[in-house]
Amino acid sequence: LVYSRLKADLLEDPAFSFTEESRQWIDRMLDYNVPGGKLNRGISVVNSYKILKGGQLNDDEFFLASVLGWCVEWLQAYFLVLDDIMDNSHTRRGQPCWFRLPKVGLIAANDGILLRNHIPRILYRYFREKTYYVHLLDLFNEVEFQTASGQMLDLITTHKGEEDLSKYKLPVYNRIVQYKTAFYSFYLPVACALLMAGENLDNYIDVKNILVDMGTYFQVQDDYLDCFGDPQVIGKIGTDIEDFKCSWLVVQALERANEQQLKVLSENYGNPDPSCVTAIKTIYTDLNLQAVFSKYEQESYEQLISAIEGQQSKPVQELLKSFLHKIYRRHK
Amino acid sequence: LVYSRLKADLLEDPAFSFTEESRQWIDRMLDYNVPGGKLNRGISVVNSYKILKGGQLNDDEFFLASVLGWCVEWLQAYFLVLDDIMDNSHTRRGQPCWFRLPKVGLIAANDGILLRNHIPRILYRYFREKTYYVHLLDLFNEVEFQTASGQMLDLITTHKGEEDLSKYKLPVYNRIVQYKTAFYSFYLPVACALLMAGENLDNYIDVKNILVDMGTYFQVQDDYLDCFGDPQVIGKIGTDIEDFKCSWLVVQALERANEQQLKVLSENYGNPDPSCVTAIKTIYTDLNLQAVFSKYEQESYEQLISAIEGQQSKPVQELLKSFLHKIYRRHK
Ligand SMILES: [Mg+2]
Numbered sequence: 001l002v003y004s005r006l007k008a009d010l011l012e013d014p015a016f017s018f019t020e021e022s023r024q025w026i027d028r029m030l031d032y033n034v035p036g037g038k039l040n041r042g043i044s045v046v047n048s049y050k051i052l053k054g055g056q057l058n059d060d061e062f063f064l065a066s067v068l069g070w071c072v073e074w075l076q077a078y079f080l081v082l083d084d085i086m087d088n089s090h091t092r093r094g095q096p097c098w099f100r101l102p103k104v105g106l107i108a109a110n111d112g113i114l115l116r117n118h119i120p121r122i123l124y125r126y127f128r129e130k131t132y133y134v135h136l137l138d139l140f141n142e143v144e145f146q147t148a149s150g151q152m153l154d155l156i157t158t159h160k161g162e163e164d165l166s167k168y169k170l171p172v173y174n175r176i177v178q179y180k181t182a183f184y185s186f187y188l189p190v191a192c193a194l195l196m197a198g199e200n201l202d203n204y205i206d207v208k209n210i211l212v213d214m215g216t217y218f219q220v221q222d223d224y225l226d227c228f229g230d231p232q233v234i235g236k237i238g239t240d241i242e243d244f245k246c247s248w249l250v251v252q253a254l255e256r257a258n259e260q261q262l263k264v265l266s267e268n269y270g271n272p273d274p275s276c277v278t279a280i281k282t283i284y285t286d287l288n289l290q291a292v293f294s295k296y297e298q299e300s301y302e303q304l305i306s307a308i309e310g311q312q313s314k315p316v317q318e319l320l321k322s323f324l325h326k327i328y329r330r331h332k
Numbered sequence: 333l334v335y336s337r338l339k340a341d342l343l344e345d346p347a348f349s350f351t352e353e354s355r356q357w358i359d360r361m362l363d364y365n366v367p368g369g370k371l372n373r374g375i376s377v378v379n380s381y382k383i384l385k386g387g388q389l390n391d392d393e394f395f396l397a398s399v400l401g402w403c404v405e406w407l408q409a410y411f412l413v414l415d416d417i418m419d420n421s422h423t424r425r426g427q428p429c430w431f432r433l434p435k436v437g438l439i440a441a442n443d444g445i446l447l448r449n450h451i452p453r454i455l456y457r458y459f460r461e462k463t464y465y466v467h468l469l470d471l472f473n474e475v476e477f478q479t480a481s482g483q484m485l486d487l488i489t490t491h492k493g494e495e496d497l498s499k500y501k502l503p504v505y506n507r508i509v510q511y512k513t514a515f516y517s518f519y520l521p522v523a524c525a526l527l528m529a530g531e532n533l534d535n536y537i538d539v540k541n542i543l544v545d546m547g548t549y550f551q552v553q554d555d556y557l558d559c560f561g562d563p564q565v566i567g568k569i570g571t572d573i574e575d576f577k578c579s580w581l582v583v584q585a586l587e588r589a590n591e592q593q594l595k596v597l598s599e600n601y602g603n604p605d606p607s608c609v610t611a612i613k614t615i616y617t618d619l620n621l622q623a624v625f626s627k628y629e630q631e632s633y634e635q636l637i638s639a640i641e642g643q644q645s646k647p648v649q650e651l652l653k654s655f656l657h658k659i660y661r662r663h664k
Pocket residue numbers: 083084087089
């Protein structure tokens with residue numbers, strides 16, 4: 001419902017004089033790309049704000065928090081549309097990638113740009129009178145910059161045609177994940193809620209660091225489940241090995257492999273042939289990466305809990321724990 | 333010099349932890365894409381601010397106006413990098429398009445995004461304490477939205493594989509040009525200067541309209557010179573006919589052609605074969621489009637002058653006239 005209202009606003013934006021054809025294009029493009037995800041990031045804004053407020057939200061507060069939640073979803077849609085073009089991907093959320101549709105093609109690049117441009121249009125409409133308006137703009141700008149920078153790191157590290165496993169080391173992995181995923185997926189929704197609650201983000205550097213660490217932990221899980229998760233449960237068949245991804249698993253394997261195993265890794269990683277994929281998975285199992293992951297998961301959890309309990313504010317503790325418990329030991 | 337300082341700032345931005353490799357990438361990407369144009373848009377900010385201030389600028393004023401000028405150039409670089417990908421172009425400013433470089437490819441899409449993200453980084457660094465800071469953010473956001481919307485119109489109107497001259501009519505042409513080019517090339521530099529001079533942009537709607545009309549006139553000239561200009565003078569060989577562009581010339585030709593000529597237009601427009609290009613140019617000449625253009629140029633000039641002289645403020649009149657006289661009857 002909030003989504004429909006935001007879409008209707010955008011289709012009547014007075015800053016552009018729509019033709020019928022262009023209005024239909026945007027309508028279809030939004031429906032194809034913006035809803036349809038799990039909406040975790042968007043819902044997080046509302047939940048976080050509820051906790052910070054210490055109770056129920058009135059209609060207006062709920063609406064505004066939902067609007068910010070949708071802005072995070074719009075940001076995500078923008079990143080995904082462009083990422084799929086750059087990765088030459090085929091499917092997304094169980095349907096063809098937007099740029100794969102015959103009528104779309106590289107127009108999708110501009111559609112990604114438009115999705116990004118919709119965010120300040122929405123913020124301007126609903127928040128321009130708020131004292132925290134300028135901080136919202138700064139926040140979205142900073143987080144987008146970090147995400148695009150993480151994407152650059154990812155692209156130049158895992159560059160097609162120059163496959164080179166020697167670059168896949170843990171500090172590189174951590175840096176890519178923090179910038180490319182953690183800031184916008186974990187920090188941004190909470191930061192939106194903090195701004196709505198009247199807080200100054202400069203006082204929440206620790207909270208930012210905790211959320212970025214949680215986002216890293218989340219991505220490690222994602223990489224683990226890509227190989228060892230149940231496709232029935234996670235809803236897709238992982239292809240990180242075939243895609244030569246800088247996955248946490250291959251980073252761990254490279255750290256632990258003997259010379260013989262290193263040879264197998266470098267000869268088979270990134271090859272879509274099923275026998276190559278099996279060779280890689282065999283090494284993962286031989287190196288006992290399932291146990292390495294369990295240990296990592298346990299230690300991350302304990303470190304996060306102790307960092308959270310070091311926070312002064314009880315609502316902030318509650319908020320961070322609710323995030324952590326949503327993802328701890330997840331299977332999908 | 334200002335450019336070098338801004339680049340150095342961006343390469344040390346504390347919001348991202350650069351690796352040597354990623355710092356070098358950005359360094360090279362900026363040098364390749366940001367300077368090297370004519371810098372008309374950037375210089376316009378400084379000149380406009382000088383006129384509005386009624387005299388010389390002190391060092392600080394000059395520096396800040398130059399920074400905003402460079403922000404407009406950064407915006408332009410962002411649009412061009414992405415436009416060349418979407419148009420599958422080969423050259424830009426006399427060198428291969430950025431995405432054509434073997435090491436770059438579709439990473440260029442993310443580089444375009446990064447160029448766009450650099451603008452709020454620069455604004456935050458140099459303007460965040462200014463009372464007009466939030467209005468600068470709103471301005472860049474609105475103008476970027478209009479440009480991306482104009483680009484969408486252009487893309488869906490001139491869609492490859494669905495070549496259809498019947499769509500090329502003057503209102504369509506005007507709408508594309510206004511949104512895709514005029515707002516960011518003509519209105520944005522002046523609006524930046526107005527904000528620096530402490531003005532409220534809501535009081536300058538007429539100035540905006542005049543500048544958008546001037547931008548339209550500028551694009552008509554560009555289209556005319558693409559066919560009838562001297563390649564030695566304009567520095568490139570036009571390819572609008574080969575590229576099936578929605579050019580002012582083809583719009584005028586379609587309005588004036590008889591049935592026989594319409595047939596030739598639809599059979600030859602967009603075909604890179606030199607004999608097809610010649611057939612189109614012959615029709616343009618037969619329809620006397622040179623004279624049609626001269627008349628348009630004269631009338632546009634007179635309308636713009638009378639609109640400018642209707643403005644209350646003398647400095648604003650001077651500013652708008654300086655713009656107009658820079659482009660009136662230009663040959664390049
Ligand atoms: Mg991808």
